[in-house]
Structure formats: structure tokens, C-alpha cells
Amino acid sequence: MAVNSVEQYIETHPYWGKELQSLRTVMQNTELEECIKWGAPVYTLEGKNVAGIAAFKNHCALWFFNGALLKENTILLHNAQEGKTKALRQIRFEKGDKIKPEILQKYLAEAIQNQRKGKEIKPVTSKELVVPxxxxxxxxxxxxxxxxxxxxxxxxxxxxxxxxxxxxxxxxxxxxxxxxxxxxxxxxxxxxxxxxx
Incomplete structure (x- = not known):
């Protein structure tokens, strides 16, 4: 089933509903624009991906598309796939973890500032197209x-x-x-x- 709204995304993940709603509220208190990309909530600044929220089996997360560029706020960041993921970082929440907006706002403010400055990690792709x-x-x-x-x-x-x-x-x-x-x-x-x- 295709997800067309953040409400629908939260409804399809009832186990994490409370946490996702709390994260959404934090996101809505920023200047970022809310939309759905790749079937999940994404928050953009002038069309550029800044952050997203997602539910997984054992945790839910607040994603930063260029999280590797965060310098002031890093203690909570995880690389989801060490050795594979270059730019993405996430803050994970397990069931019962308290979501603290005042802390998350610092991470978001730095990510927004980096986006305003045009800072981003470009994906490294092979220039040569290998057609099977x-x-x-x-x-x-x-x-x-x-x-x-x-x-x-x-x-x-x-x-x-x-x-x-x-x-x-x-x-x-x-x-x-x-x-x-x-x-x-x-x-x-x-x-x-x-x-x-």
C-alpha cells in the first residue's frame, strides 16, 4: 500500500505511533516542509532533504540526510550501516525512551544551517555505466x-x-x-x- 500522508504513515506503524507523533511535532516546530518520499515522512528546506522520521522493527528514528556534517551535535547520532552509509545519520529511539524536543531542536537547527550554507555530501557513483x-x-x-x-x-x-x-x-x-x-x-x-x- 502506497503511503500518501504522514498521518497514514503513522497509522501503518501503530507500535511506534506515539513516538512518531512526538517526532512529527518536533519537526513541525521548524521551518522545514513536510512531505512523503520513499514511503516515509521527509522534511525539506527549499526542496532539499534535511531530515526524516521512520519506524523500524526495534526502534524508530529521526534521520539527517547530511548528518555526517553535524559537528556541534553528534553524541546521539548513529550510522545505520557502518562502512556503507556516508552521509546519513540517525537518532534512534526504543520503546519507552523519552523524546526531548529541546535536544532534538539543536540537531535540527545545525542541520538546517548546514543546508542553508549549501553543505552536503555528494554520493560517490561510478562514472562508467555497466549494463548487464x-x-x-x-x-x-x-x-x-x-x-x-x-x-x-x-x-x-x-x-x-x-x-x-x-x-x-x-x-x-x-x-x-x-x-x-x-x-x-x-x-x-x-x-x-x-x-x-
Missing amino acids: SELKDALKEDNDLEKAFQQLTKGKQREYANYISQAKREATKLSRLEKIKPMIKNNEGLHDKYKNC
């Missing part, structure tokens, strides 16, 4: 598909190439290929439906 053989073959067989693929941005091409490459089994690669063909022909990115704002 399954996708190459499909493009050779279908001229319309090849034309549509060439019209996509390099980022969208890379998303599709990685989507096929990351499948372990040949059958999965082929089923993914069938799924994405109409999306490519419609000039859609793999993750466009999750970008609501």
Missing part, C-alpha cells in the same frame, strides 16, 4: 526500448542496470527485466513512484 548482459540483449532486440533507454538520465540508466545486476538468480534477473521494460518505455525512473515531493 540481460539488459544489453533486450535493448538489441527491441529498438523502441533501446531508444527509450538512451533518453533516460544517466542516473535512471544506472538504477535499472544495478537493479538487474543485483539479482542473484538468472530467473530473478529476467523477471526484473520484464517488469522494467514498460517503465523504461514510459521514461520513468525505477524509484519515481516513491518521490512524492
Whole structure:
């Protein structure tokens, strides 16, 4: 089920409902604009992602998209995937933890200030596009598909190439290929439906 509002997101995570609502209230007391991206609440400044809130199995969290740039307020920050995640940082809350707005506001103020200054960690991506053989073959067989693929941005091409490459089994690669063909022909990115704002 696609999530279209923050209220709906909170309703779909009833175990963390109270905590998520408290985090939302903190976020609403900033100048950030609330929206849904990738199926979760995200808070932006002039269209740029600053923070988000999310529920997980064992905790809920306040995310900072460029949290690695926070220098004054760092003690509560966690890297969700050490060695993989470069910029994202989160403050985790377990059931029963007290959410202290006065502390979170300091983190948010610094994150907003960094965004105003244009500070961000750019994702490191390989410049070379490696198209897997399954996708190459499909493009050779279908001229319309090849034309549509060439019209996509390099980022969208890379998303599709990685989507096929990351499948372990040949059958999965082929089923993914069938799924994405109409999306490519419609000039859609793999993750466009999750970008609501």
C-alpha cells in the first residue's frame, strides 16, 4: 500500500505511533516542509532533504540526510550501516525512551544551517555505466526500448542496470527485466513512484 500522508504513515506503524507523533511535532516546530518520499515522512528546506522520521522493527528514528556534517551535535547520532552509509545519520529511539524536543531542536537547527550554507555530501557513483548482459540483449532486440533507454538520465540508466545486476538468480534477473521494460518505455525512473515531493 502506497503511503500518501504522514498521518497514514503513522497509522501503518501503530507500535511506534506515539513516538512518531512526538517526532512529527518536533519537526513541525521548524521551518522545514513536510512531505512523503520513499514511503516515509521527509522534511525539506527549499526542496532539499534535511531530515526524516521512520519506524523500524526495534526502534524508530529521526534521520539527517547530511548528518555526517553535524559537528556541534553528534553524541546521539548513529550510522545505520557502518562502512556503507556516508552521509546519513540517525537518532534512534526504543520503546519507552523519552523524546526531548529541546535536544532534538539543536540537531535540527545545525542541520538546517548546514543546508542553508549549501553543505552536503555528494554520493560517490561510478562514472562508467555497466549494463548487464540481460539488459544489453533486450535493448538489441527491441529498438523502441533501446531508444527509450538512451533518453533516460544517466542516473535512471544506472538504477535499472544495478537493479538487474543485483539479482542473484538468472530467473530473478529476467523477471526484473520484464517488469522494467514498460517503465523504461514510459521514461520513468525505477524509484519515481516513491518521490512524492
